[in-house]
Amino acid sequence: MFPYPSGTLHLGHLRVYTISDVLARFKQMQGYDVIHPIGWDAFGLPAENAAIERGINPQTWTMQNIAKMKTQMMAMGGRWDWDREIFTCDPSFYKHTQRIFLMLHERGLAYQAESIVNFDPVDKTVLANEQVDASGRSWRSGAKVEKIKLKQWFLKITEFQQPLLDDLEILAKGNAWPERVLSMQKNWLGKSEGTRVRFLIESSSGSKQWPDVEVYTTRADTLFGVQYLALSLNHPVVIDMAKGNPYLRSFLATAHKLPPDSKAGFVLPGIQARNPISSILDCDTLVQSLVPVYAAPYVLDDYGSGAVMGVPGHDNRDNAFWRENNKHQPCLTVIKRASNKSTGGSDLYASDMQTPMLEKGFLADGLGKFSGLSSDQAVTEIISQLQAAGLYAKRTENWRLKDWLISRQRYWGTPIPIVHCPSCGPVPVPESELPVELPQLADSFFKGKIGNPLQDLQFWKSTRCPKCDGPAERETDTMDTFMDSSWYFMRFLDPDNHGDPIAAESSDAGLPVDVYVGGVEHAILHLLYARFISKFLATTPLWPSGGGPGNEGEPFKQLITQGMVHGRTYSDPSTGRFLLPEEVDLSEPQSPKIKSSNRVAMVSYEKMSKSKYNGVDPGATIAKYGADATRAHILFQAPVSEVLAWDDASIAGIQRWFRRLWRLSNAHFIPKAIIFQPPKILDSSLAEILTQRYVWGLFDLPGNNTATRSFEKAPPVPTLFSIIKSTESDLWVLTQETIARVTESYDRTYALNTVVSDLMSLTNAIWDMKHSSPLGSVLQWVSLCAVLRMLAPIAPAFAEECWERLHLITSTQALTSTKSNISDGRGGVASIFSCPFPTADLQAMEMLSQTQKCAVMVDGKLKFSTEIPIPPSDLDDKEKLKKWAVRQLRATDIGETWLGEGGKLGWPRVEDCKGEAGAGGEGWAVHVVRGGRTINFVTPKVVEVDQDGEWMGVVIPKKTGVARKKSKGKTTQKGEKNEKVIKSDEMKQTDEGKETNDGQKVAQERETEPAPKLLL
């Protein structure tokens, strides 16, 4: 979302534009033609308020701010398409905003009407419903909004309410839009199914007739429980009665200022409302035929028809209102939870309950023919019986959404292109006369100005009627700035088009926007208006395709809502007073002290504001740490959609990481003694790298060294892979995994914090790898090239520097080659952004992380089988191989149940395993055979010798794991179930593939490999 030019960039801007810049750069490196545009939401009240305060033209003030912010944005290292920059306050832009208004007008979707509107007494303008918060305050000035009646311009957004609701489904697919935004929009649209009925107003004196009052309810089944009728403060009945009632007048004067959840009420004297239900009831009940009528601020003018039927027994707000205004009156309950009939009489009961029953259920006993009906049945029945009785009752739907009020009584906005003619009425300005430009005014004109300056400018207002050419006046209202932002994103695709807002071929090619980043605070305002205007334009020649089937004119495919940035805030725990940074001693960052009292200050993270002294100037941060470290820090500290608790101190971690990368790019990991030959092509697969190195004669394979070396005659890939050492293989696999994960994060999950941590881990792996062979250095180099390119979107300048440094040292041959993508063709290093984003070498990853089935035996008997990696080729040392094998087995789940502490083999904890290669207790031995496909553990032997020194056999104590000394005589524990005397023929049977105790076949893989040799 483009910025409002308020004067300085704040950390929220830095965060949102870092995210979009990173994604744009990533896509560009992937080869996409990316537009990352920037412009200015340049109309608006703050500029006009500054003009009035300081005596400066809003235009001058705005352009100054833009210049300042642009400098700051340049400093943060973003790559924006400045050649597409737009200013919504520029006549070349607002000409098209006016054109879109006229297109709406022509279709009857822009109209002028008198209605009760929200008036902001501070900003002296009306506001749309979306711009008034839940407590009735202006979204911008915070002032308590007043309700007044005015003739205003509206856009008929309600014409699109059904598609605006239905197409939330499109946006929900694949989590393209955050669930929270979707549900906020759904609630705002507020579709409900209900019933309209009318209450008759009866005057006790009979002297005056009142029209029936129409009421909309979603719960017509509770009509029996109506105990009062409440009217909005502007309801015609209230207005009319107020004329003759000074008490009511004074109530209204104060009630207009009360919050919308106020429980205040004024009972209208001399009138009562007749509940229509009373005319169709066939029994005597507690149901009240006549109920009092109130004027109450909680009733909205625009909900239904400004009247509410009060059901204290079944509605929260009605309940609260009733108890406030009728402290001693009970509440009627007409719905019960269960359908069973009670044994007689009425269970309609009245109570002073404080918690109404809100759920649907069954109509209570004592309601005659309606008793026992379910809520839904009752609604149907009530409607048909009311209609049969000749009364008004209608099923209907109700929407919370109202038409969008776009008139503003201000100067600094797009003029509404309408001329008011005394004989023709409001007439649209012809397209050829657009733009209707704002008058150029001197700075002094604005000083201390109150109200709308355009109204006083006769020279600007006076014009001719486009229809009859008679004298006429221009419309002096300007448009809500949300009108500008409802379509600006389209203009980026065609910024120099003078004739149209956008050409059809541009919109069809470029819309919808692929990724849109902005704050969740725009969930209803901007994002709803933009969806409306976009859907409208998709019905015009400006965007004929509407994004194709399945898009339905939706403007933004993917929406990312970034979280807020909170600042570190210090306060005095005894008073709660916020402390200035200079009042706090930060020498011990863990316990900051208040200098004056030496007490420990409270630390919290809160929304940045001047009053909390917790603001951070992004310019200062960038100057201190550099743009790239700041960007990486912003991304690393929190997932994009969550609150970022800003803490300067932890940038140190990013700086350490950058220092490592800077040293690595000096190629210090390549020993001077070796001849370093990087792969010819940057993104070669491991198979290609090995083949190339084999052909170059950089390594030998056993028994193959006399063969002529050529690409055609190179040995098969698995043979080449056999020279890779385990550390080399680990690094290659980690690199490929990182590429795959980082790509996924950039592309799909937007988990940009994990991109940073993944790149840090890979950097450390490159750093920590000890030199093992010339191939090892090459693989480190390739991994480093991948890290730098994956880092480039986040830290563009730093990655570029490292890239150049690395290749100037290591790619001297490539730089002179015109074919290499590392060379800029003039002997220098090409920009990192001209190199493609790395792609994972999945083939090598698969081969290197291949596993094989491993049969695990104890003393030659199969105990279990599992998958473990193929042993790396450099584990030629038997001891290393054994240790490796035991470690791999322990890492599997089934291995843990056998070999783990207290597992089936009764081994102690790992540190206490004193057997061979860390297997079991003292005396255990390990044999790894058949290329790691069989591992045999041999239990310690206790040699039984009789008194004459004769051999008696071998006893295997299964559980203890410790060789036992014979206590006395020749008795052993032979009789115990767990013991076994091993004989060589038994082992043989196992080897032949006999079913073992574990019911598994062994030796199915023994065709080629020799049988395990068990040595006793």
Ligand SMILES: [Zn+2]
């Ligand atoms: Zn006229």
